[in-house]
Amino acid sequence: MTQIYNFSAGPAVLPKEVLQEAAAEMLDWHGSGMSVMEMSHRGPEFISIYEAAVRDLRLLLGVPANYKILFLQGGGLGENAIVPMNLVGRVSAPATIDFVQTGSWSGKSIKEAARYANVNVAASGEAGRFTSVPPPSEWKRTPGAAYLHICTNETIDGVEYNFVPELGDDTPIVADMSSHILSRVIDVSKYGVIFGGAQKNIGPAGLTLVIVREDLLGHALPICPSAFDWSIVAAHDSMYNTPPTYGIYIAGLVFAHLLRQGGVAAMEQRNIAKAELLYGALDLDDFYQNRVAKDCRSRMNVPFYLRDESLNDKFLAGAKARGLLQLKGHKSVGGMRASIYNAMPIEGVQALVDYLNEFAGRT
């Protein structure tokens, strides 16, 4: 069988070792006689799985003791409503939320938040067709804003923050890290809230991760569903309602796997090498094009265009024949996109680069 490399933006490739472990334990987890899917979330077996997942994630990201790690449902888009419902009550009404718009996903966050508060787009990369992060010196923030929302990696546009904004005041920063969490070292203490859907670097879709500083709990609006009120979820260790147990289990296997690989710092070095290899091939001449400013290029999601777009179908068919799957770009922007998450080995990127060179007729 041809070696398959899956470049999907998400749900995305997972470490093979994790899938093998899950397969081996599918029918009988650690001699319990049960699949993890069949266990009560309140039983000692699942509680041990949950506790190990939280402990390992805390270690991987260096999550300080005054932050809660919550496992929720609803995905990244769910959080676009859940975040404002939990945070606008921090300030007196009418609340304003500041946003930096760097692409499709921050755009969706702005739209949803407008249902709960005034929204101020402090800066937008729209005029430049979302090819860079507007510099913080140009952000027009609102004094007393409930929080500032940023999307630190725009999965569709391929734009990634290479810095943490220093606001110089106590406005909490809320970061949608769905598509690059665990891919690079971050300083959690610089953020008020970090959230992300699991289906890229963490595990299966259906699990949503929220990391929240404790002093931001307890401000949920009365309309916030109890199951999405972070203070209630935190008080119940993510078991207020039945959490996505199998997703938490797989995430836990991924976290343990990452620790065995050397943790996030080691992943970051591998991700830098993979991104350099791929962008190097795209930049070699003008056969391919990535339009993002070099210092804002995502290490995880690499959108690119063929100079001659009439060759798109031929490119994709040739890629598929070589086992290089899911390279078609998002329908809103067209072209191609290679997502090279933690679980994509450098061999996969090399196979893509070999094909890029072959298809371009480079010798």
Ligand code: PMP
């Ligand atoms: N934010 C970002 C950065 C994303 O990449 C995605 C999904 N691709 C979302 C939000 C939406 O996540 P979900 O589909 O889990 O709601």
